[in-house]
Amino acid sequence: MTNTIGDVEEANVILITGSNTTENHPVLSSFVKRAVKYKGAKLILIDPRRIKMEEFADIWLRQNLGTDVAWINGMMHVIIKEGLYDRTFVENRTTGFEELKVVIEKYTPEYVESITGVPAEDLIEAARLYAGAKAGAILYCMGITQHITGTDNVKSLANLAMLCGNLGIRGGGVNPLRGQNNVQGACDMGGLPNVYSGYQSVTDEAARSRMEKAWGVTGLPDKPGLKVTEMIPKAHDKTLKALYIVGENPLVSDPDLNHAEKSIKNLDFLVVQDIFLTETAQLADVVLPSACFAEKEGTFSNTERRVQRVRKAVDPPGDSKDDWKITCEIASRMGYPMSYESSSAIMEEISKVTPSYTGINYGRIEEEGIHWPCPTPDHPGTSVLHTLAFPIGKGVFHAIEYIPPAEQTDEDYPLYLTTGRIIYHYHTGTMTMKSEGLNERAPENFVEISPADARKYGFDNGAMAKIASRRGDITAKIRISSAAVGGTVFIPFHFAQSAANKLTNAALDPVSKIPEYKVCAVKLSRAA
Amino acid sequence: MAEQQNKINLNGHDFIFDPDETILSVAQRNSIDIPTLCYLKRTIPTGACRICVVEVKGAKSLLPACSTPAANDMVVHTESAPVIEARRLIIQLLLSSGNHNCAIRGSDGKDWTQFQLNVQKDDGSGELCPVWGDCRLQDLAYKYQVNGDKFPATEILYPMESVNPFIIRDFSRCILCGRCVQACNEVQVNNAINIGYRGASTKIIAAGDRPLKDSDCVFCGECVQACPVGALVEKESRYKVRHWKTDKVQTTCSYCGVGCQLYLHVQDNKVVKVTGVDDVPPNFGSLCVKGRFGYDFINSSERLTDPLIKENGSFRKATWDEALSLVAGKLGEIKEKHGPDSIGVLTSARITNEENYIVQKFTRAVLKTNNIDHCARL
Numbered sequence: 001m002t003n004t005i006g007d008v009e010e011a012n013v014i015l016i017t018g019s020n021t022t023e024n025h026p027v028l029s030s031f032v033k034r035a036v037k038y039k040g041a042k043l044i045l046i047d048p049r050r051i052k053m054e055e056f057a058d059i060w061l062r063q064n065l066g067t068d069v070a071w072i073n074g075m076m077h078v079i080i081k082e083g084l085y086d087r088t089f090v091e092n093r094t095t096g097f098e099e100l101k102v103v104i105e106k107y108t109p110e111y112v113e114s115i116t117g118v119p120a121e122d123l124i125e126a127a128r129l130y131a132g133a134k135a136g137a138i139l140y141c142m143g144i145t146q147h148i149t150g151t152d153n154v155k156s157l158a159n160l161a162m163l164c165g166n167l168g169i170r171g172g173g174v175n176p177l178r179g180q181n182n183v184q185g186a187c188d189m190g191g192l193p194n195v196y197s198g199y200q201s202v203t204d205e206a207a208r209s210r211m212e213k214a215w216g217v218t219g220l221p222d223k224p225g226l227k228v229t230e231m232i233p234k235a236h237d238k239t240l241k242a243l244y245i246v247g248e249n250p251l252v253s254d255p256d257l258n259h260a261e262k263s264i265k266n267l268d269f270l271v272v273q274d275i276f277l278t279e280t281a282q283l284a285d286v287v288l289p290s291a292c293f294a295e296k297e298g299t300f301s302n303t304e305r306r307v308q309r310v311r312k313a314v315d316p317p318g319d320s321k322d323d324w325k326i327t328c329e330i331a332s333r334m335g336y337p338m339s340y341e342s343s344s345a346i347m348e349e350i351s352k353v354t355p356s357y358t359g360i361n362y363g364r365i366e367e368e369g370i371h372w373p374c375p376t377p378d379h380p381g382t383s384v385l386h387t388l389a390f391p392i393g394k395g396v397f398h399a400i401e402y403i404p405p406a407e408q409t410d411e412d413y414p415l416y417l418t419t420g421r422i423i424y425h426y427h428t429g430t431m432t433m434k435s436e437g438l439n440e441r442a443p444e445n446f447v448e449i450s451p452a453d454a455r456k457y458g459f460d461n462g463a464m465a466k467i468a469s470r471r472g473d474i475t476a477k478i479r480i481s482s483a484a485v486g487g488t489v490f491i492p493f494h495f496a497q498s499a500a501n502k503l504t505n506a507a508l509d510p511v512s513k514i515p516e517y518k519v520c521a522v523k524l525s526r527a528a
Numbered sequence: 529m530a531e532q533q534n535k536i537n538l539n540g541h542d543f544i545f546d547p548d549e550t551i552l553s554v555a556q557r558n559s560i561d562i563p564t565l566c567y568l569k570r571t572i573p574t575g576a577c578r579i580c581v582v583e584v585k586g587a588k589s590l591l592p593a594c595s596t597p598a599a600n601d602m603v604v605h606t607e608s609a610p611v612i613e614a615r616r617l618i619i620q621l622l623l624s625s626g627n628h629n630c631a632i633r634g635s636d637g638k639d640w641t642q643f644q645l646n647v648q649k650d651d652g653s654g655e656l657c658p659v660w661g662d663c664r665l666q667d668l669a670y671k672y673q674v675n676g677d678k679f680p681a682t683e684i685l686y687p688m689e690s691v692n693p694f695i696i697r698d699f700s701r702c703i704l705c706g707r708c709v710q711a712c713n714e715v716q717v718n719n720a721i722n723i724g725y726r727g728a729s730t731k732i733i734a735a736g737d738r739p740l741k742d743s744d745c746v747f748c749g750e751c752v753q754a755c756p757v758g759a760l761v762e763k764e765s766r767y768k769v770r771h772w773k774t775d776k777v778q779t780t781c782s783y784c785g786v787g788c789q790l791y792l793h794v795q796d797n798k799v800v801k802v803t804g805v806d807d808v809p810p811n812f813g814s815l816c817v818k819g820r821f822g823y824d825f826i827n828s829s830e831r832l833t834d835p836l837i838k839e840n841g842s843f844r845k846a847t848w849d850e851a852l853s854l855v856a857g858k859l860g861e862i863k864e865k866h867g868p869d870s871i872g873v874l875t876s877a878r879i880t881n882e883e884n885y886i887v888q889k890f891t892r893a894v895l896k897t898n899n900i901d902h903c904a905r906l
Contacts, residue, residue, distance in 0.1 A: 005786065005810045026716075026748060026816035028786050033717035056717075145905075178785025180877035182884070186902045189884035191875040193898050197885055202898050215893045221868065225898030228905060231872040240872050240899075242862045244855075246887055247876030248903050269858045276830055286855050287843065289832035290879075292825070293782035294792055294799055298880025300780045302787025304810060310880055313777035313792040314799060314826065318833020319848065323876075323883040326852075327890050333856035336894045338886070346882035368808055369787070423746055426783050426818055434825035437693030437764075438818070441747070514905040 002385040003137065003173035004304045004371070009035045010171030013133035015126075017046040017068070017157075018143020018518075021053055023423040025141075025177050028303075029053070032139070042133075044126050046071060047143065048418060049448075049490060050483045059126045062485055065416050065519040066147050066405030067116040072156040073402065074112030075127040076163055077104045084131035086165030093390070094162050096397035103399035115402060131164050135171030142179060142420070146517040148406045150509040155398040162395045168387040178303035180427065181293070185301035188357070188372070189350070193225035198354035214353045217336070227513040229254075229506070236263035244271045246323060247290070251279040252428035252496045255515035256471050256506040273326055276430050279496055290323045291316035297343045299365070301372070305382075307360050308369035405519040406507035409487075413469065413521035415453070416488040417503060420518075425494040432494075445476040445495035447524070450484040457524050464527035467491065469520050472502035475527040489522065537603045545598040552580060552593040555606060562606050563615065563668055565756055566705035567594040570812065571714040577705050579618050579668065583608045590614055616674045622665055623676030626684060627700040628757075630657045630666050643681075650688065650700060653767045657701070657758050662771045664756035665703060686731055692741040694821050695752055696766055697732075702759035704730055708751035715754075715814060720745040747817040753803055762821075765801040769793060778805055781819040782878065786810060788819050799823050859895065868897040875902045 008014065008031040021029035035041035036056045045057035046068075054060045063071050079085050080101060090097050109120035130136050138161055144153045158167075158174050166172035178184050190197040200207040208220050226234060232254065234240035243264070254260040264270065264283055272284040275292045293300075295316040301307050316322075324346065328338040340346050344362045351357050359374035359381075370381035386395075409416055424442035425432045432438045447467055449459065459465060459478045466475050467489070476491060476498050484490060493500040505520040534545050538560055545554045550573065555562045566577040573595040581590035585603035590611060593604075605611065622628075627647040648654055657663065669675065686699035704723070709732060712721045720743050724733030735743035752760045762769075774793045781788040788811035793801035802820050806813035825831075835851035836843040846854075862870055873895070875887040884902075891900040 022746075025784050025786055026746065027788055027811050027814045027819075030716045030814060034714070037717055038714070180785060180903070181780070181782045181787065182879065182881065183785055183877035183902070183904045185881040186875055186877045186879075186884045187904060189881050190888040190892075191884045191900060191902045192904075193901055196892070197888070202892075211892070215889060217893045219896065220892055221896055221898050223898065225869070225900060226872060228874060228901040228903065231874075231899065231901070234872075239870065241866050241870040242859060243872045243874065244859070245874040246883075247878040248874045250874065250903070253903055269862060271855050271859075275825075275832060276828075277832060277836075281832075284836075285838050285858075286846075286851055287832065287836040288851060288855070289834060289836075292831075293779065293878075293880075294823075294826045296880065298882045300782075300787060301881060302780070302810065303785035304787075306787060306810065307881070308780045308787050308789070309778075311777050311779045313775075313779065313794050314797050317827075317831045319835070320831070320833060321848075323879045324886040327883070327886045329848075329852050330856050330859070331890045331894045333852055334860050334894050338890070338894075343880065343882040346885060350881065350885050423817060426822070431782075431825040432818060432822050434828040434830065435822050436824070437747075437821055440693045441741075441817075512905060 001173060001175035001177075001304045002167060003170070003175055004383045005031055007171055007173065007384070008032055008137055008139070009039060011035060011041055011133070011135050011137035012171065013042045013044065013130055013136040014139065015044045015046070015130055015136065016053060016139045018145070019139055019141035019177055020047070020049070020051045020143075020420055021139065021177070022051070024179060024421050026423060028177060032056070042129055044129060048485060048488055050485065059122065059129065061118045061122055061126055063116040063118055065418055065488060066149070066516070067402065068144060068147070068153045069149055069156050069400055070107065070112050070115040070402040071118055071123060072153070072160055073104050073107035073400070074109055074116070074123050075130065076100070076160055077107045077112075078109060078124050078127035079131045079163060080104060082128070084128065085163045089165030090163065094395045094397055096399070099399045100159060100397040103401060130160070133164070133166070135169055136161070136164060136166045137171055137173055137175060138166070139175045139177060141177045143518055145176075145512070146514055147519065148507050148509050148516045149403050150514045151511040152400045152403070156400055158395075159397050159400075162397065167395070168384065170384060173384070176303070182300040184303060184305060185299070188301055188354075193227055196353070197350060198356045211353065229508055229513040229515060232260050232263045235267050238266055241267065242269040243267055244273075245280060246273045246327070247275075249278040249280045249428040249430060251283070252499055252501065253493070255501055255504040255517060257499055257501045258472050259506065273323060275320070278428070278430055288326050289318065289320035290326060291320050296322045299347065302369070305371045306369040307357070307365060307372060309362065309365055406516050407505050407520045409521045413523045415522050415524060417467070417469065417520050417522040418488060418490050418518045419493045419500045419504060420490065421494065422492045425492070427494065428496060429494040445474070445492065445498040445500075446479040447476045448479045448481045448484045448490040450486045451480050451482065452486045453484070453489070454478065454480045459524070466525050466527045467503060467522050468525070469503040469505070469522045471505070474498045474500070474502050489524070493517070533600060535600060536598045537601075539604070539606055549598045550594060551582060551591075551596050551598050551602075551604055554598050555593060560606060562593045563671070564594060565664055565668070565703070566707055568707045568710045568715075568754055569806075571710040574706055574710070577618065577703070579615055581611060581614050582606045583611050612672065615668070616672050619665070619669050619672055619674045620676060620678045622703045623669060623674070624679040625682040626702065627651070627698070628657065628665065628676065630660050630663065650684070655767055658761050658766045659758035660770075663758060682728075685729060689739055690763065691739050692747070694747045694763055694817070695740060695749065696761050696763050697740065698759050698761065699731060701757050702732060703757055704732070705756060707754040707756060708732060708760060711750040711754035716748050716750045718744060718746055718748065721751065747821065748815060749817070749820040750814055753813060762801055764821075765793075769795060769800045774800065781815070783818045783822065788815055790815060790819060792823070799826050863895060868895055869899060871895050871897055872899040875900060877902050877904060
């Protein structure tokens with residue numbers, strides 16, 4: 001997030017898109033609901049489902065799946081045409097405005113309606129509302145990123161925020177809501193194929209030689225590595241021979257699971273380090289048992305870049321160990337001794353080699369976490385990014401054209417499927433499904449369908465349906481719900497035994513290599 | 529005009545206050561204890577319980593400190609004789625209605641046993657109140673040395689509700705302070721519960737007086753954390769967890785990216801309860817159903833306890849030494865034979881920063897590949 005969670009309550013207008021906030025980030029959603037109900041903020045929701053947040057929204061735009069660039073361009077078209085944009089911000093803080101204008105020109109509300117299904121007058125109203133805000137916050141989640149145009153979608157939201165001068169101010173910002181406790185930290189720490197910790201590029205010779213010096217090694221690789229969605233096909237064609245997987249369960253979370261499973265089985269050697277014998281661990285040659293969050297010391301970085309302490313409350317079961325100790329032992333046995341006294345000692349090394357974490361140490365975050373960038377030990381941390389300038393100087397407008405999703409409905413597969421989470425479970429369910437109470441509330445998979453589609457396909461509530469895509473099929477219980485809009489069904493992806501990702505499309509965003517989980521074509525029939 | 533002097537006198541001392549402050553907030557800021565029951569931070573004070581009444585010079589009656597704005601030259605006494613008298617009366621009334629079997633309730637010695645037996649029957653437990661020693665009403669009764677003898681016990685109108693997996697609603701111990709309603713409507717804004725019926729029949733109800741499981745409730749448990757007495761208690765830890773037997777450890781939630789600060793309550797090396805840490809960002813005490821009630825996995829019997837090595841298609845337990853040597857040997861061999869880029873590493877959005885750093889360092893410095901990623905994309 002460019003801003004903080006608390007900042008949401010400072011916004012005059014909140015625009016939420018591609019985030020089922022009350023289910024996936026319940027505590028954060030309460031900041032939005034309070035802002036709307038008690039502080040007079042206006043809420044614009046753009047989502048293909050009539051989610052709970054719709055009850056709080058002043059405007060709900062229902063876009064066709066995968067048409068986000070179009071409605072964002074449409075809003076900018078209206079804002080520019082009506083002269084509602086922030087001229088000072090655009091002139092002083094950005095470049096590329098003229099190029100943007102050229103591309104935006106054809107995205108009239110009527111043209112956008114023909115792509116997105118959003119009525120022209122609703123789009124105009126939403127554009128005026130967002131542009132008129134003193135501080136407007138954009139919140140988004142995987143509904144924006146999990147498309148072949150995920151990168152385009154995010155850049156488009158940044159365009160919209162810059163156009164209205166909503167960056168670098170309290171209550172504004174472009175705010176991705178991170179779905180996992182330490183997804184921010186995993187990125188910050190260089191758990192990515194192209195960067196070391198602190199987003200220092202592996203292709204930057206200076207960065208590479210700094211790391212070589214700090215680590216006492218030579219010959220660090222200078223080309224970006226493979227992304228997870230590229231590793232799987234390489235495993236399939238046997239050019240990737242071994243995988244060391246720490247705390248991940250790709251056999252439920254990856255797209256097109258049938259293909260992913262075959263690929264992983266093709267590996268010569270698979271090591272899985274986890275707290276449970278997950279679907280993925282079952283395929284491993286060696287399984288290493290690790291400690292969970294309640295059993296270790298460390299830090300997580302949350303979605304607002306706040307580095308917070310994790311503390312040991314109980315002993316890990318049996319012989320299981322801290323993940324870092326296991327990895328250090330493997331390293332040492334491969335001839336590179338790695339040993340640390342404690343997690344705090346590792347943080348000391350992190351702060352030495354990571355500019356954005358330089359000022360962070362355990363002593364400072366004992367009571368309350370600190371937002372990075374925190375460049376010095378007496379720096380208070382940075383709650384709002386880009387207040388004076390962007391890291392690259394001026395913010396760049398990216399002129400982006402709309403591209404349709406990779407898969408369309410047709411006669412054989414007439415319904416769109418979109419996937420997501422529900423409040424009672426988490427990701428692949430390895431943790432939440434150990435709780436009887438959560439299982440009681442959400443015991444099994446379902447397919448959410450509109451009353452009209454249920455009638456059309458002859459399904460009663462609770463009937464078992466077979467859902468098939470071009471890649472596979474699963475069965476799930478019919479849940480007739482007014483949250484669904486005709487023509488689109490929804491399935492949560494938590495349930496391994498009826499995995500939604502057997503259906504999803506592995507088509508990738510060309511830049512981020514994120515799969516298009518949010519759009520594919522399916523057909524429904526009665527389960528045998 | 530001279531600048532407005534914002535000065536208030538509490539118990540003989542002058543204090544400066546901000547324009548929006550109440551008597552209670554000035555007192556709290558200056559460590560003057562005014563007892564509260566219904567007052568809930570971050571919500572609009574209702575003044576319902578009147579336990580926070582104070583004497584304000586010139587006022588005809590005692591005023592609730594939580595909802596009375598501080599005013600210039602106001603003179604306030606927070607523990608004067610009339611104030612204490614009023615508070616004693618309120619506590620006596622609250623204690624006389626319901627199953628407050630903490631012995632503080634008092635009796636003339638004759639009906640205590642029968643009362644206790646009745647409560648035990650209602651409760652299904654032979655123990656004293658499930659929140660004994662962790663109850664605001666009990667604290668206040670001690671502080672003001674009162675019991676419930678003065679008034680006849682009132683009838684318990686509503687049976688306990690336990691038909692959901694997480695929360696026991698014990699109406700016999702509810703003092704109708706309304707904090708749960710505020711927690712639900714003003715803090716979490718889930719709008720699942722409200723005050724229903726009237727007068728002596730008043731009850732906290734969900735969705736036209738249905739069980740929580742059939743209402744808009746999403747079991748965030750904000751109401752349980754807000755309840756000052758034993759009316760709302762976590763089902764799993766009720767009677768099993770006593771706060772004097774547990775340690776509290778502050779940590780960060782391991783579910784979504786909000787990073788809520790929570791306390792793990794530990795008893796006998798087991799996490800037995802979770803509560804939110806009040807007053808600290810980002811969540812200021814709030815949690816969701818997963819953070820508050822989804823901790824069973826920690827102590828699950830399915831946790832991995834030993835390294836496993838697969839032989840002939842099935843796993844066998846191995847020593848760390850054996851497993852680590854096998855991994856190091858195999859990875860070294862593959863690196864040697866097929867080159868560093870024939871190996872990939874998936875680190876995790878679930879493990880700590882320190883661990884992620886170590887995994888990427890291992891991947892780059894030891895395996896000599898940049899093939900490292902995690903499931904941010906998935």
